[in-house]
Amino acid sequence: MSSEFLTLSTSLRERTAAQVSDSRLRSNLARATDAFADRKAAAYAQFADPEEVRAKARAAKGEVLRRLDQILERLADRLEAVGAQVHWARTDEEARDHVRRIVQTHSAHRIVKSKSMLSEEIALNEALEEIGSEVTETDLGEWIIQLAREAPSHIIVPAIHKDRTQVRDTLQRVAEGDLSDVPGELAAFARRELRQRFLQADLGISGVNFAVAESGTLVLVTNEGNGRLATSVPPVHVALLGMERVVETWEQLDLLLALLPRAATGQPITTYVSAITGARRPKELDGPRELHVVVVDNGRSSILGTEFTEMLACIRCGACLNVCPVYRQTGGHGYGWVYPGPMGAVLTPLLVESKGAAEVPNASSLCGACWQACPVGIPLQDMLLALRRRASEEARLGERAAWGAWAAAWSRPWAYRASLRLASMAARMFNPSKVPGPPQRWALGREVPTPARHSFRDQWRKGSR
Ligand code: SF4
Known part of the structure; x- marks a missing residue:
C-alpha cells in the first residue's frame, strides 16, 4: 500500500x-x-x-x-x-x-x-x-x-x-x-x-x-x-x-x-x-x-x-460503510488507516496510538445508520461518542494545566498585576493573521477587545494620591 x-x-x-x-x-x-x-x-x-x-x-x-x-x-x-x-x-x-x-x-x-x-x-x-x-x-x-x-x-x-x-x-x-x-x-x-x-x-x-x-x-x-x-x-x-x-x-x-x-x-x-x-x-x-x-x-x-x-465481534462485512453518510462522501482513504467507515473510526484509535488516530471518530454524523446496518448489532455510535469523549479529555489536560497556572498567578497580588500587564500588551499586539499554525483558523474569526490604556488599579492609585 x-x-x-x-x-x-x-x-x-x-x-x-x-x-x-x-x-x-x-x-x-x-x-x-x-x-x-x-x-x-x-x-x-x-x-x-x-x-x-x-x-x-x-x-x-x-x-x-x-x-x-x-x-x-x-x-x-x-x-x-x-x-x-x-x-x-x-x-x-x-x-x-x-x-x-x-x-x-x-x-x-x-x-x-x-x-x-x-x-x-x-x-x-x-x-x-x-x-x-x-x-x-x-x-x-x-x-x-x-x-x-x-x-x-x-x-x-x-x-x-x-x-x-x-x-x-x-x-x-x-x-x-x-x-x-x-x-x-x-x-x-x-x-x-x-x-x-x-x-x-x-x-x-x-x-x-x-x-x-x-x-x-x-x-x-x-x-x-x-x-x-x-x-x-x-x-x-x-x-x-x-x-x-x-x-x-x-x-x-x-x-x-x-x-x-x-x-x-x-x-x-x-x-x-x-x-x-x-x-x-x-x-x-x-x-x-x-x-x-x-x-x-x-x-x-x-x-x-x-x-x-x-468491537471485536465485527465480522468485517462492510455494511456500516455502505450506509454511512460520511463514508459515502469521502471513501476510505480519508480515514487514514486500513479500516475505513464507522468500524474503522472505532477500531483505528483502539489499535493505533496517535493524535491522528484519536481524531478519526470525528468522521461520523452519529446518525446511528451504522448500528442499524450491523449484522451483529455493534453499538458503533455509542463507541464513537465514547472515543470522542476520551480524546477530548486527553486534549483537555493542556487546558487544565493552563487554568491551574492562571489560578496560581491570580492568587498572588504581584503575579496578578504582572499577568494583567502582560495580557494588556499581548492584546494590543494581537493580529489574527499572524497567529501561527492551526489556531489561526480560530483566531481569524475573532476580535480581541482593546484594553484600556490605564487599568482601573492605576487610575485608582493616581486618584487617591
Ligand atoms: S457492519 Fe458491523 S460487522 Fe459489519 S463491518 Fe461494520 S461493524 Fe463490522
Missing part, C-alpha cells in the same frame, strides 16, 4: 478535502453502495425475523469473546491435531517476522495472496518485498489497487472508488494489447494473467473469515475462487487469523455465515465457501503440504474487557 494514500500524520480535514471535492469518486461510491444496500434489503427479507437472527449472532459473538482465551487454546490444539503449525503474534512486527521466516525457510520467491485486511494492517506486502519476494494480490479489486499503488478504499470492495474506465486504465499498465472497458473482458484478462501466477507460486497467503475451534477449520468466503486457488495450489499455505475471528462451534459458524454475505454484498451465500481442515493428507491429490496459521493480537487483547469489547 502507498503511504501517499494512508497516513495519520495529516489532519482528517486535509485527508478528506480532496475526496469530497472529487465528484467522480463520490458518484462511484454512491452507485456501488446503493446497489449493496438494495441487495442487502432483499437478502435480509429471506429471514423470517431478521432482528432475531441479529440478536442470536450478537449473543454468539458475545459468548465467544467472554471465553476467548479458552476458545483460542482449543482452536490451537485442534489445528495442531490436524497437522497445522500455529504461530502466535502479539504485535504486527512479530506477525511479519513469522511470515518472513516461513517464506525464507521455503525460499519462496513467488507469493500469491488472497484478500486479507489483516495483512494490510500489518503491512505484510512491504515486509515481504523487502526480502525480495514478489507478492501478487489475486482478488481482482486488490490486484487493481496493488497495480495502482493505492490502499483499499473499502474492506470488501477494495477498488470501490474506481469506475470501469479507471479500472481499464490501471490494468492497461500490465497488458500488452489495448484493453476495452467492458467489465467481462477486464475480468477475463485478469483471470488469464493471475492463473499463471497461481501455477508458479511457491507459497500462498490468505486471511481467515472464521476459524472453528471445535474442528480446527479455517473458513474463507470469496466470490472469485482466488482464495481457494491461493490456499490449495502452492505447496505452502500461510493463513493470517485475527484472534477475534474465532467461533467455537459449527452452529455459531452457520449463523454468522448466513449473515456475512447478506450484510456485505446482499448475497444469500458467497460463490465460494472454503473450509480448510489441515494440510494435505497422504493419498490426497491436492492441497498444500504445509499449513501455517499466524494468530495475530496486535492490540486486540487490550480492547477485551473494556467498554469497546464488542
Whole structure:
C-alpha cells in the first residue's frame, strides 16, 4: 500500500478535502453502495425475523469473546491435531517476522495472496518485498489497487472508488494489447494473467473469515475462487487469523455465515465457501503440504474487557460503510488507516496510538445508520461518542494545566498585576493573521477587545494620591 494514500500524520480535514471535492469518486461510491444496500434489503427479507437472527449472532459473538482465551487454546490444539503449525503474534512486527521466516525457510520467491485486511494492517506486502519476494494480490479489486499503488478504499470492495474506465486504465499498465472497458473482458484478462501466477507460486497467503475451534477449520468466503486457488495450489499455505475471528462451534459458524454475505454484498451465500481442515493428507491429490496459521493480537487483547469489547465481534462485512453518510462522501482513504467507515473510526484509535488516530471518530454524523446496518448489532455510535469523549479529555489536560497556572498567578497580588500587564500588551499586539499554525483558523474569526490604556488599579492609585 502507498503511504501517499494512508497516513495519520495529516489532519482528517486535509485527508478528506480532496475526496469530497472529487465528484467522480463520490458518484462511484454512491452507485456501488446503493446497489449493496438494495441487495442487502432483499437478502435480509429471506429471514423470517431478521432482528432475531441479529440478536442470536450478537449473543454468539458475545459468548465467544467472554471465553476467548479458552476458545483460542482449543482452536490451537485442534489445528495442531490436524497437522497445522500455529504461530502466535502479539504485535504486527512479530506477525511479519513469522511470515518472513516461513517464506525464507521455503525460499519462496513467488507469493500469491488472497484478500486479507489483516495483512494490510500489518503491512505484510512491504515486509515481504523487502526480502525480495514478489507478492501478487489475486482478488481482482486488490490486484487493481496493488497495480495502482493505492490502499483499499473499502474492506470488501477494495477498488470501490474506481469506475470501469479507471479500472481499464490501471490494468492497461500490465497488458500488452489495448484493453476495452467492458467489465467481462477486464475480468477475463485478469483471470488469464493471475492463473499463471497461481501455477508458479511457491507459497500462498490468505486471511481467515472464521476459524472453528471445535474442528480446527479455517473458513474463507470469496466470490472469485482466488482464495481457494491461493490456499490449495502452492505447496505452502500461510493463513493470517485475527484472534477475534474465532467461533467455537459449527452452529455459531452457520449463523454468522448466513449473515456475512447478506450484510456485505446482499448475497444469500458467497460463490465460494472454503473450509480448510489441515494440510494435505497422504493419498490426497491436492492441497498444500504445509499449513501455517499466524494468530495475530496486535492490540486486540487490550480492547477485551473494556467498554469497546464488542468491537471485536465485527465480522468485517462492510455494511456500516455502505450506509454511512460520511463514508459515502469521502471513501476510505480519508480515514487514514486500513479500516475505513464507522468500524474503522472505532477500531483505528483502539489499535493505533496517535493524535491522528484519536481524531478519526470525528468522521461520523452519529446518525446511528451504522448500528442499524450491523449484522451483529455493534453499538458503533455509542463507541464513537465514547472515543470522542476520551480524546477530548486527553486534549483537555493542556487546558487544565493552563487554568491551574492562571489560578496560581491570580492568587498572588504581584503575579496578578504582572499577568494583567502582560495580557494588556499581548492584546494590543494581537493580529489574527499572524497567529501561527492551526489556531489561526480560530483566531481569524475573532476580535480581541482593546484594553484600556490605564487599568482601573492605576487610575485608582493616581486618584487617591
Ligand atoms: S461493524 Fe458491523 S457492519 Fe461494520 S463491518 Fe463490522 S460487522 Fe459489519
